[in-house]
Every structure is written in C-alpha cells, then in structure tokens.
Amino acid sequence: MAILEVKDVGKRFGGLQALGDVNLSVAENTCHAIIGPNGAGKSTLLNCLIGKLIPDTGSVMFDGKSVLGRKPHEINQMGISRVFQTPEIFGDLTVLENMMIPIFAERDGAFALNPLKMADKQADVIERAEAMLEDMNMADKRHMHAAAMSRGDKRRLEIGMCLSQQPRLLLLDEPTAGMARADTNNTIDLLKQIKDERDITIAIIEHDMHVVFSLADRITVLAQGTPLVEDTPDKIKGHPKVREAYLGESA
Amino acid sequence: MFGLNSKDTRLLLIVAALCLFAPFLLNPFPEGSELAQFNAGYPDLMQRFVIFGIFAIGFNILFGLTGYLSFGHAAFLGVGSYSAVWMFKLLGYNVLPGIVLSVIVAGLFSLLIGFISLRRSGIYFSILTLAFAQMSFAMAYSVLTPITNGETGLQVYTDDPQFLMGANSPNVPHLFGLQMNATYKMELGAWLFQFNAGYYLCAIIMLVMFYLAVRIFRSPFGIMLRAVKTNQNRMNFTGLNSRPYTLAAFVISGMYAGLAGGLMASMDPLAGAERMQWTASGEVVLMTILGGAGTLIGPVLGAGFIKYFENIFSKINDSVLHGWFAFLPDGLEDFVVAILHPFVGKGWHLTLGILFMLVVIFLPGGLIEGGQRVARLFRRKKQTPDGKDPEHHPKPAPHVAE
Ligand SMILES: Nc1ncnc2c1ncn2[C@@H]1O[C@H](COP(=O)(O)OP(=O)(O)O)[C@@H](O)[C@H]1O
Ligand SMILES: [Mg+2]
Numbered sequence: 001m002a003i004l005e006v007k008d009v010g011k012r013f014g015g016l017q018a019l020g021d022v023n024l025s026v027a028e029n030t031c032h033a034i035i036g037p038n039g040a041g042k043s044t045l046l047n048c049l050i051g052k053l054i055p056d057t058g059s060v061m062f063d064g065k066s067v068l069g070r071k072p073h074e075i076n077q078m079g080i081s082r083v084f085q086t087p088e089i090f091g092d093l094t095v096l097e098n099m100m101i102p103i104f105a106e107r108d109g110a111f112a113l114n115p116l117k118m119a120d121k122q123a124d125v126i127e128r129a130e131a132m133l134e135d136m137n138m139a140d141k142r143h144m145h146a147a148a149m150s151r152g153d154k155r156r157l158e159i160g161m162c163l164s165q166q167p168r169l170l171l172l173d174e175p176t177a178g179m180a181r182a183d184t185n186n187t188i189d190l191l192k193q194i195k196d197e198r199d200i201t202i203a204i205i206e207h208d209m210h211v212v213f214s215l216a217d218r219i220t221v222l223a224q225g226t227p228l229v230e231d232t233p234d235k236i237k238g239h240p241k242v243r244e245a246y247l248g249e250s251a
Numbered sequence: 252m253f254g255l256n257s258k259d260t261r262l263l264l265i266v267a268a269l270c271l272f273a274p275f276l277l278n279p280f281p282e283g284s285e286l287a288q289f290n291a292g293y294p295d296l297m298q299r300f301v302i303f304g305i306f307a308i309g310f311n312i313l314f315g316l317t318g319y320l321s322f323g324h325a326a327f328l329g330v331g332s333y334s335a336v337w338m339f340k341l342l343g344y345n346v347l348p349g350i351v352l353s354v355i356v357a358g359l360f361s362l363l364i365g366f367i368s369l370r371r372s373g374i375y376f377s378i379l380t381l382a383f384a385q386m387s388f389a390m391a392y393s394v395l396t397p398i399t400n401g402e403t404g405l406q407v408y409t410d411d412p413q414f415l416m417g418a419n420s421p422n423v424p425h426l427f428g429l430q431m432n433a434t435y436k437m438e439l440g441a442w443l444f445q446f447n448a449g450y451y452l453c454a455i456i457m458l459v460m461f462y463l464a465v466r467i468f469r470s471p472f473g474i475m476l477r478a479v480k481t482n483q484n485r486m487n488f489t490g491l492n493s494r495p496y497t498l499a500a501f502v503i504s505g506m507y508a509g510l511a512g513g514l515m516a517s518m519d520p521l522a523g524a525e526r527m528q529w530t531a532s533g534e535v536v537l538m539t540i541l542g543g544a545g546t547l548i549g550p551v552l553g554a555g556f557i558k559y560f561e562n563i564f565s566k567i568n569d570s571v572l573h574g575w576f577a578f579l580p581d582g583l584e585d586f587v588v589a590i591l592h593p594f595v596g597k598g599w600h601l602t603l604g605i606l607f608m609l610v611v612i613f614l615p616g617g618l619i620e621g622g623q624r625v626a627r628l629f630r631r632k633k634q635t636p637d638g639k640d641p642e643h644h645p646k647p648a649p650h651v652a653e
Contacts, residue, residue, distance in 0.1 A: 050488060076490035088488070092481040097474055102489045104471050110492040113499055115463075115472040118254055122471060165490065 003028040003201050004169060009048055009058035011041075011225075018044045019055065019225045026169075031195055031202040033212045033233075036222035042205045043085055045222070046171050050082050051075045062169065073110050079168035083175055085205075087154035089161070091147030095138065098146050098157055099129035102165045128164060136160040137186070152183045159187070163194060170194075172204040176211050188214050213237070259465050262548060266461055270454040273297055274444045281441030288571070289563060294434055294447035296562050298518045300555050301450070301457040302511050307538040307550035308457075308464050309507020313500045314536070315545035316473060318480035322377045322532050323364065323384030327357040327505040329391065329527030331512025333398065336405045336522045343416035344407075344424050346431065346452075346517035350510065357509020358502055365501035369494060372483075384532055391524035404523035424517050426452060431518055449518045456514065457551075460507060465547055467503070476500050508535075541610055543617030552618050557603065564599035571595075 006024040010017070018041045026032045034042050047053040049060055051072040060067045067075050081102075090098050103125045108114070120126070133139045136156050141149065146157060155175060162170055175191075176184040188211055194200060195215070206212045212219065212233070219236045221228040229239055236242055255263065269276065278292030291297070306328060314320055334356040335349030342348050368379040391399040399405055407413075424431045431449035438444075467473050475496050478486045483493050516522050525531070534557065542553025572588045572595065579587060594602045614620045 052488075071492070072487040073490050073492045076488055082488055088482060088485040090478050090481045090485060093474070093477060097477075100471075101474065101478055101486070101491070104475070105490040108471070110490060111495040113472060113495075115467040115470045115499075115503070117470050117472075118466070119469055119471045119474055120256070121254075125471075161489065 001028055002026060003063055004049070004203070005059075005061040006045075006049070007059045007061075009045070009055045009060065011044055011048060011053060011055045017225055019048070022058070022222075022225070022227060024220060024227065024230075026201060026203055027218075028201055029199055030217040031191075031204065031215045033216035033219045034203065034205050034222055035207070035209075035212060035219060036228075040222045041225040042222055043173055044225075046082060046173055046203075046205065049075075049171065050080060076105075076165075076167075077110060080171065081162035081165050081167035081169070082171040083155070083158050083162055083173060085173040085177065087151065087158045089146045089154055089158050091145070093146055094142065095133065095144050095146050095149070095157060096126075096129055096142040099132055099142075099161060099164060100125050102161045103128050106165050132160045132164045135163075136190075152179045155179070156183075156187070159190070166198070167200065169201045169203065172202065172206075174205055174207060176206065176208050184208065184211065187211075191215055253462065255462075255465060255469070259469070259547075263458075263462060263465065266548065266551070267458055270301065270458060273300070273450075273454070274446050278442065278444055282443045283441065285574070288566060291559055291563060292445060294432070294445055294450050296558065297447065297450045298453050298514075299558050299562070301453040302514050302518070303535075303538065303554035303558055304551040305453075305457050305460050305514070306508055306511035306535050307542070307554040308460055309504040309511070310535045311504075311539050311544060311546075311550040312464060312467060312476075312507070313504035314539055315550070316468070316476035316480065317497050317500050319369070319372065319497055319501070320377045320536065321368075321380040321501070321504075322529065322536065323368075323380035323382075323387075324504065324508050324535055325529070325531035326364070326384035326387040326527045327361050327508035328512035328515070328531065329387065329522070329524065330360050331357045331509030332516040332522035332526055333391075333405055333512075334509070335513040335516035336407065336520055337398075339407050339413070339424065339516075339520050340405075340411040341414065343413040343420060344422065344520070345415065345420075346424050346426050346513075349517060350456075350513040353509045353513025353516070354506050355509075357512065358506040361502045361505025361508075362498070365498050365505065369497050369501060381529060381532070384527060385529055388524055388527040388529070391527060399522070399524060401524075404521055406521050424449075424520055453514050453518070456510070460510070461547075461551070468547060472496070472499070537607060541607055541617055543619030546617065546619045549617050549619040556618065560599050560603050564595055564602060565597065567595040569596070 002025040004024070004026040006022055009019055009022045011019040022045060034045065036042055044053065048055045049067065051067065051070055054068065062078055062080060065078065067078070090101065100119070104112070107125060130139065130142070133142055136159070138153060138156060141153065146154065149157070159175060176187050179187065191202065192215065195202060202215070204215065216233050218230065219233055220230040221236065221242050228241060229236065231239065253260070253263070274292050274297070277297065278290045280286040280290050310321070310324055331353035334353040335346070338349035338352050364380065364383045368376055368383065371379060392401055421428065421430050429448050431452065433448040435446040436443060437446065475491065478491070479493050479496055486493050512526065538553035538557050539550045540553070541556060542551065543549025569588060569592060572591055573584065576584045576587050592598065610617060
C-alpha cells in the first residue's frame with residue numbers, strides 16, 4: 001500500500017515551472033530514490049511534502065490524509081521527518097541537546113509548558129538521546145557545540161535527530177553530499193540497517209549512484225520538474241532515456 | 252540544593268549573600284570622607300538595584316533565550332505600577348494585593364501584546380512592541396486619565412476608599428504592619444550602614460525570581476526557547492510549534508516586568524506614565540546586553556551597573572571635581588576639570604554610552620564574558636602550559652549582531 005501519494009503536483013516560481021504535474025507513489029516500508037540533474041526540482045518536491053512550500057496544484061496524501069494546509073510541525077507529528085540538503089541543526093546547542101529536542105517533541109507533543117522540570121532529570125529522554133548518539137557513532141561529541149562540528153558530523157547528527165523521532169516516512173535530501181568516501185559508506189550501512197530493523201519508509205534524493213543502487217527499491221528520475229521514468233534499479237540502469245538525460249550527463 | 256546542580260546552587264548562594272550583605276558591600280567608604288559619594292548603600296538605590304534586577308532577569312528570559320528583542324517591556328512595568336497603586340487606593344497600604352495584581356495584570360496585557368507582536372519576528376517584532384508601548388504611554392497620559400491620573404501620576408489620596416485599612420494601620424506601604432520605609436541604621440565607627448525593610452522584601456523576591464529563572468533556563472522548556480533562537484525552521488520541522496513557546500516566554504517576562512513595577516510602587520506609592528516610555532524599555536535592553544544576554548547573572552549585573560551610574564556618576568559636579576584636583580596648579584586644575592566635565596554630572600549618559608559601546612565591541616558576551624576572560628587568564632597561569640580547558644567550548648554567536 002502506498003504511504004505517500006503525490007498527484008499532479010505543480011509549483012511555479014515566477015516564470016519558472018519548478019514542478020509540473022508530478023505523480024509519485026511511495027509504497028510502505030520501501031526505499032524510493034529520486035534522482036535527476038541539478039535544478040530538476042527534487043528539493044522543491046520535498047518542500048511541498050513537509051509544508052515548507054504549498055504547491056500551486058495537485059494533492060499530497062500521507063497515510064490517507066492530505067498534508068496540504070497543515071503547518072510544518074503538524075506534518076512532522078503525522079510521522080514525516082526530513083534531512084535537509086544543507087544540515088539544519090541547532091548550532092548554539094550541544095550535540096546532546098540537539099538530540100533531545102526531537103525526542104521531547106515526540107514525548108510531549110508540539111508544545112509543552114514545563115519550565116520547572118529539570119532537563120537533566122528527564123532520564124527517559126536522555127537515555128534515548130545517548131543511545132542514538134551511540135548508534136550515530138558520535139557519543140564522544142555529546143557536549144560539543146553543534147555548530148563547531150564538521151559538515152559530515154552535522155549531517156549525521158541531523159539524520160540521528162530525524163531517526164530518534166521514529167518517523168514513518170524519512171525524507172533525505174542528498175545525505176552524503178560533501179562526505180568523504182568512508183563516511184558515505186558508513187551512512188549507507190546506517191541507512192540499510194535502519195531500513196532492515198525498523199518499519200520505516202525512506203524517500204531519498206541522491207547524486208551518488210553508488211548510494212542509490214545500494215539502497216533503493218524503486219527509482220524515479222526527475223528532469224525539469226517532471227518525472228521521466230519510474231522503475232526498479234536494474235531497469236533504470238539500462239534505460240536509454242535515463243542514460244541520455246542523467247547518467248550520461250553525470251558520467 | 253533546590254533541585255539545582257552544584258554550579259547553579261553556588262551561583263544562587265553567592266547572589267543571596269550579595270543581597271544579604273549589600274548594605275555593607277555598597278557602603279565601603281566612611282561617612283564624610285571624600286569618597287563617601289561613591290557609596291550606594293542607601294535604601295532608595297538598593298531597592299532600585301534589585302527591582303531593576305528583577306526586570307532584567309525577566310527580560311533576559313525572552314531576549315536572552317529566544318532572541319526576540321522587545322522594545323516595549325516598560326509598558327508592562329508601568330501597568331504593574333498602576334495596578335499596585337490602585338490596590339493601595341482601593342484596599343489599603345498592604346503591598347501584597349498590589350504586588351499580586353501587578354503580576355496578573357501585566358501577564359494579561361503581555362498575552363495580548365505578545366499574541367499580536369509575535370506574528371512577526373526580527374525587526375518587525377521589535378517595532379510592533381515599541382509601537383504598542385508608546386501607544387500605552389500616550390494613552391496613559393491622555394484618554395486613560397480616569398485610570399492613570401494623567402500627567403500628575405496616580406497616587407493615594409486621603410479620601411480614597413482603602414476598604415481594608417484598620418484604624419491603626421500604617422499610612423505608608425507596609426507588609427502586614429512592617430513598613431517598607433522602616434530602616435535600621437547601624438553606626439560602626441565612621442561608617443553608617445542602613446538596613447531597610449523594603450529593600451529586603453525586594454531582595455527576597457528577586458532571589459525567588461532568580462531561582463525561577465535558573466529553573467526555566469535548565470528546563471526542557473528552556474532548551475526549546477534556545478532552540479527558537481538558533482533555528483526556528485528546524486524546530487518546526489521537528490514537530491514543535493515555536494509560536495506558543497515564544498508567547499509563553501513573552502508572557503513570563505511580561506509578568507517579571509509587572510512584578511518589578513508593582514514593587515516600585517510598593518516602595519514609593521506613585522505611578523507615572525513616564526515609566527512606560529520607550530527610554531525605559533531601551534534601558535532594560537541595555538542592562539541585559541551590558542551584563543550578558545542569555546547568561547543567568549549578567550542582566551542583574553547590568554542593571555546594577557546602569558543604576559549605579561545613573562545615581563552616582565550623575566552626582567559628580569564641577570565643584571566635586573575641583574575638590575579632587577585641588578592639589579594641581581590652578582591652570583592645570585581648570586583644564587582637567589574642563590576635560591572631565593562632559594563625562595560626569597549630567598554627562599553620565601556619555602560615559603555610559605561609551606562604556607556600552609566598548610562592551611558591545613570588545614565583549615559581545617557582556618560583563619560576564621569580561622569576568623570569564625579574567626578568570627580564564629588566572630586559571631591558565633596556574634595550569635601547566637599544555638593543560639587543556641575541558642569546559643572551553645567555542646562561543647556561540649554574539650547576541651547583539653542579530
Ligand atoms: N524558493 C525558491 N524561489 C525561487 N526559485 C526556486 C526556489 N526554490 C527552488 N527554486 C528554483 O527551482 C528549481 C528547482 O530547484 P531545486 O528543487 O532546488 O532543484 P534540485 O534540488 O533538484 O537541485 C531551480 O531552478 C531553483 O532555482
Ligand atoms: Mg536540491
């Protein structure tokens with residue numbers, strides 16, 4: 001069954017048709033990759049899913065409910081988490097505090113007035129945050145200011161923050177961009193492990209074909225705001241249109 | 252202690268000790284000596300130190316944690332003062348009902364203004380709060396005269412009802428009979444120390460409010476407020492609604508301001524519209540930034556610093572200067588006095604302004620950062636040269652540049 005159903009979504013920026021009639025259906029507990037050249041509209045599509053942008057036309061259904069017209073925090077509370085193309089973390093806070101925030105959001109909801117509780121006595125939250133940092137291999141950095149970390153670490157932290165919410169749909173926007181090869185392989189292993197161990201659906205935008213072919217169950221190729229083809233990785237590899245429009249270009 | 256970690260407990264105890272011994276600490280110079288004019292240990296000024304301390308502690312919960320810079324917090328202070336004086340007029344001079352009402356009314360008023368102003372952020376938010384405060388100020392002066400007594404200011408008259416006044420209740424603000432202006436004077440040799448009931452009431456309340464602020468800083472709620480400041484986008488995409496968090500911070504800081512206003516009226520049962528003017532709102536911004544926005548104790552230091560300047564530096568006039576430099580040859584004496592003249596007396600604003608600029612430019616973290624740097628210098632000397640400071644994190648971005 002499709003957990004995410006995008007129908008005829010279009011989005012214009014002034015004279016630019018960033019998305020035109022995008023149809024996309026992501027099956028539950030699969031990994032769906034979206035590839036395409038720079039400027040194809042991949043990030044814009046994700047923005048329309050999480051309430052950052054409101055599409056001009058079409059509909060977006062998550063788990064049978066429309067996400068359009070809902071605020072970003074409401075959409076997140078429905079179970080969609082997103083990793084951004086440039087890491088979005090809480091730079092002034094420590095790594096541990098960063099990791100605690102999404103867990104608080106999951107435990108206490110969108111708003112909790114608890115000014116007299118002590119954060120360092122929330123054992124359940126801290127335990128989960130520490131465990132996630134352990135999984136992310138960054139337990140030793142827990143008291144660092146997040147802004148002081150390397151870009152790769154920031155991204156890993158962001159992935160961890162999204163995972164700690166136990167989302168049903170995880171959106172990843174070029175999670176390995178700017179990572180060293182070793183870090184990329186670690187990320188692939190991590191995402192594979194997540195996929196195998198949890199009931200989670202993943203939609204991933206990625207330029208690195210190694211990552212895409214290691215993870216994806218299905219692939220959509222987007223070019224100039226419209227889906228070119230959608231198929232299994234094996235079929236996509238041999239698809240002439242894709243070779244011409246995307247793989248050829250990037251080779 | 253009180254559920255705080257050892258570092259915060261120590262800070263709280265230090266602040267408590269400073270408050271308790273303030274009459275001694277602020278009067279280090281013997282009466283009648285040249286330097287006695289630098290003494291700040293008289294009731295009036297000590298009350299102002301702690302009252303503005305409360306104001307700044309509350310302001311820091313909004314500005315220091317969330318980064319939302321309100322330019323209208325004096326409105327809540329003014330509303331608090333008016334509420335307290337009304338209680339004196341209607342019920343009597345016991346300060347308790349007035350203080351309670353000032354917090355409640357300021358809370359409701361800040362809920363309204365915050366609800367509207369927080370629809371915008373950054374400079375637009377600041378301007379909205381400024382506009383509301385100036386509007387309140389202008390209205391208090393004119394159309395609201397029946398409530399505020401306009402230009403004269405609200406005060407208690409002998410024909411006011413004062414329903415709860417007994418036959419022998421004191422005719423000045425008091426707390427269950429303890430008069431706020433009661434002062435015990437202690438003479439020790441050439442020194443004079445003054446212990447004032449009103450000061451100690453304000454100081455105890457400030458300690459409680461300081462403790463509450465520490466709890467807020469260390470709570471999950473406090474983490475969320477800091478999250479608002481550093482990345483509101485991430486917060487919203489993490490399933491948190493930042494709007495009620497900022498509104499709660501706004502109302503809490505508005506209630507602190509109202510409390511400060513209520514205490515001000517309790518020390519001196521008067522309330523005037525000028526208390527709501529934008530200069531008063533700006534002053535608390537200066538206090539917070541000067542002391543160190545986002546730090547626990549910084550705003551209190553900033554408040555003390557500015558009030559000290561306002562009350563002590565402003566009293567140094569030319570004849571005082573001539574007294575100091577009398578040992579110089581006449582021509583030189585006049586010259587030195589002429590140079591210093593713009594910086595003292597009515598010119599204290601100039602000195603304060605220059606100090607403020609120096610702090611903002613060289614110590615973006617405020618006086619607290621200055622203190623930390625000095626402390627670090629000493630610590631480094633004690634350590635082995637290659638000893639690393641485990642607590643030395645990179646500093647977050649300065650608050651002022653935002
Ligand atoms: N907020 C925006 N305002 C105007 N144009 C935008 C905006 N976001 C994206 N675009 C434009 O839309 C097109 C698609 O961008 P994007 O979705 O970021 O591409 P991709 O992620 O596939 O590289 C680009 O031409 C980009 O310049
Ligand atoms: Mg992109």
